[in-house]
Amino acid sequence: MYTASAADPVSDIEKVLPGWKIVWNGIQTNDANYAFIAVDPTGKNFGLAFRGSVPPFGSFSDWDVFANWVLEDLDVAVLRNWPYAQNTGARISEGAHIAFGNIMQMQDSLGSGKSIVDF
Numbered sequence: 001m002y003t004a005s006a007a008d009p010v011s012d013i014e015k016v017l018p019g020w021k022i023v024w025n026g027i028q029t030n031d032a033n034y035a036f037i038a039v040d041p042t043g044k045n046f047g048l049a050f051r052g053s054v055p056p057f058g059s060f061s062d063w064d065v066f067a068n069w070v071l072e073d074l075d076v077a078v079l080r081n082w083p084y085a086q087n088t089g090a091r092i093s094e095g096a097h098i099a100f101g102n103i104m105q106m107q108d109s110l111g112s113g114k115s116i117v118d119f
Contacts, residue, residue, distance in 0.1 A: 009036055010110075020047070024119045026106035033102045035116060050103060 010022045019041035026035040034051040075095030082090040092100070108114050
């Protein structure tokens with residue numbers, strides 16, 4: 001089981017990472033991007049998980065899934081500067097740039113309402 005693809009990651013994380021708890025749970029975007037932040041039982045170690053793709057089945061019957069697949073996963077010809085790198089030559093694909101922007105705008109569903117950056 002992959003927790004980021006589970007129907008209820010907040011409950012299911014315990015099955016794959018005993019003692020871990022999701023402390024920030026993003027609201028899935030229209031194009032199925034998703035992220036969460038989890039903490040281990042000591043409260044000292046955090047994990048950040050991204051789900052940026054969904055399986056291609058259903059891609060032709062659900063516009064949002066299709067858009068994710070074509071506009072993000074397959075959009076690799078155009079490159080964008082990666083502003084978070086220390087190296088000025090770092091670049092990412094246009095599709096990754098779109099998906100990352102969606103994740104950065106995501107809000108917490110557990111009540112804080114914070115973005116991933118503000119958390």
